[in-house]
Each structure stands twice: as structure tokens, then as C-alpha cells.
Amino acid sequence: MPFLKDKLRWMMAGALTLTAPLAGASVLSYSTSLSGAAEASPNASAGVGSAVVMFDDLTNLLTLDVTFSGLSGTTTAAHIHCCTPSAGTGTAGVATQTPNFAGFPTGVTAGTYHNVFDLGLASSWNPAFVTAQGGLSNAEAAFLAGLAGGSAYLNIHTNVVPGGEIRGFLTSNVPEPAGLTLLGLGACGAALARLRRRTHPA
Numbered sequence: 001m002p003f004l005k006d007k008l009r010w011m012m013a014g015a016l017t018l019t020a021p022l023a024g025a026s027v028l029s030y031s032t033s034l035s036g037a038a039e040a041s042p043n044a045s046a047g048v049g050s051a052v053v054m055f056d057d058l059t060n061l062l063t064l065d066v067t068f069s070g071l072s073g074t075t076t077a078a079h080i081h082c083c084t085p086s087a088g089t090g091t092a093g094v095a096t097q098t099p100n101f102a103g104f105p106t107g108v109t110a111g112t113y114h115n116v117f118d119l120g121l122a123s124s125w126n127p128a129f130v131t132a133q134g135g136l137s138n139a140e141a142a143f144l145a146g147l148a149g150g151s152a153y154l155n156i157h158t159n160v161v162p163g164g165e166i167r168g169f170l171t172s173n174v175p176e177p178a179g180l181t182l183l184g185l186g187a188c189g190a191a192l193a194r195l196r197r198r199t200h201p202a
Contacts, residue, residue: 026057027054027055027056027057028054028055028057028144028147028148028172029052029053029054029055029172029173030052030053030054030055030147030170030171030172030173031050031051031052031053031170031171031173032050032051032153032154032168032169032170032171033048033049033050033168034047034048034049034050034051034068034154034155034156034166034167034168035047035048035049035166035167035168036161036165036166038153038166038167038168038169039155039161039163039164039165039166039167040090040091040163040164040167041163043161043165045070045071045072045161045165045166046070046072047068047069047070047071047072047109047156047158047165047166048068048069048070048166049066049067049068049069049156049166049168050066050067050068050168051064051065051066051067051154051168051170052064052065053080053147053154053170055119055144055147060118060119060120061116061117061118061119062116062117062118062119062124063114063115063116063117064101064113064114064115064116064117065112065113065114066078066104066112066113066114066154066156067111067112067113068110068111068112068156068166069109069110069111070109070110071109071110071156071158071160071165071166072109072158072160072161072165073109073158073159073160073161073165074106074107074108074109074158074159074160075104075105075106075107075108075109075111075156075157075158076099076106076157076158076159076162077098077099077100077106077156077157078100078101078104078113078154078155078156078157079094079095079096079097079098079099079100079101079126079154079155080094080095080096080143080152080153080154080170081093081094081095081152081153081154081155082095082129082142082143082146082147082151082152082153083095083142083143083145083146083149083151083152084146084151084152084153085151086151087149087150087151087169088150088151088169090151092146092151092152092153093126093128093129093132094126094128094129095125095126095129095139095142095143095146095152096117096124096125096126096129097117097123097124097125097126098126099157101113101115102115103115109158119140119143120136120140122136125139129143147170147172148172150169150170150171150172151169152169152170153167153168153169153170154167154168154170155167155168
């Protein structure tokens with residue numbers, strides 16, 4: 001059955017071509033809850049919040065979503081610090097834009113925030129963090145390692161608690177698989193099984 005074999009070869013080549021760009025791609029997801037009790041110097045703030053960070057290693061884009069409410073003061077700054085010596089504890093310098101993420105709401109006690117950052121751009125970082133890490137690529141690598149290791153935290157500063165009113169350490173969620181790759185390979189496997197049944201009937 002040379003025709004069927006050639007057809008299968010073309011199917012497999014097509015599937016691999018379509019899925020090759022996604023084969024090594026994944027979206028890494030991290031999240032946290034923000035509170036005064038989690039600050040380096042715990043405080044009694046009734047403020048609460050949450051943050052979700054998603055990094056696409058194919059596009060090099062970092063997506064950030066933050067919600068917060070009930071702060072005792074009005075917002076003055078918000079950013080991600082990295083990297084503490086131990087996961088889930090301690091303090092570290094600011095890694096991302098300072099004093100605020102671009103467009104983060106200030107002068108409020110509650111709000112929401114969404115933005116997408118290109119980690120390949122110097123403008124996405126605190127220049128001091130980039131310098132301390134020895135360059136932009138090193139800074140990105142250190143930051144991603146800090147996220148993966150639980151040693152990066154997001155906090156929100158206010159005029160009442162200038163050192164930081166609420167914070168939370170970002171922890172990893174389950175990464176999203178490159179589903180199309182699995183689907184394409186599964187289709188190729190099914191086609192191969194059908195070809196074997198046709199060329200080697202029971």
C-alpha cells in the first residue's frame with residue numbers, strides 16, 4: 001500500500017509542522033492572596049486583595065491582574081519584589097516597574113488592575129534590579145526563577161502604611177499543556193493504527 005504510506009507520511013509532516021511552534025510553549029501561572037498579615041512587618045489592615053500573574057514563554061509576555069479593597073489608606077505604589085532568600089518569607093528589592101506598575105490606580109482604597117508587560121523591554125523593569133542582575137536577560141531569568149521558587153511577592157503601599165499595607169507571595173499553578181501538539185500526535189497515531197490494520201489484516 002505505497003499510496004497509504006505516502007499519505008500517512010504527509011499527514012505526520014503536516015501535523016508536526018502545525019504543532020512545532022507550540023511544542024515547547026507553555027503558559028506559566030502564579031497567584032496569591034494579599035493581606036496585611038502577610039507583610040514583612042505584619043499589620044492589622046482590613047485590606048484584602050488577589051493577584052494572578054501569567055507568563056507566556058513563547059511570546060515573552062507577562063500578564064498581570066490585581067484586585068484589592070478595604071485598604072486603610074490610599075494607594076501610593078504597587079510592584080513585584082524579587083527574590084527573597086527563602087520561599088514565602090523575608091524581603092527583597094523591587095524587580096518590576098517602580099514605584100508603580102504602569103497605569104496602576106493610585107489614591108484609592110479599592111480597585112482593579114490589568115496589564116501586559118513585555119519582559120524583553122527594559123521599561124518593564126526596575127533599572128536597579130536589572131543592574132544588580134548584570135543585564136536584562138539575567139534579570140528576566142532571575143525573576144522567573146523567583147516566581148517558580150515562591151520567592152517573589154506583590155505588595156501594595158499606601159499613605160497610611162508606606163512600607164506596604166498588603167502583600168502576598170506568588171505561588172505556581174499547574175502549567176497549561178500545548179494541547180494542539182498532543183491532539184496532532186494523537187491523530188497521527190490513529191492514522192498509523194488504521195494503516196496497519198489495512199496492510200496486515202487479522
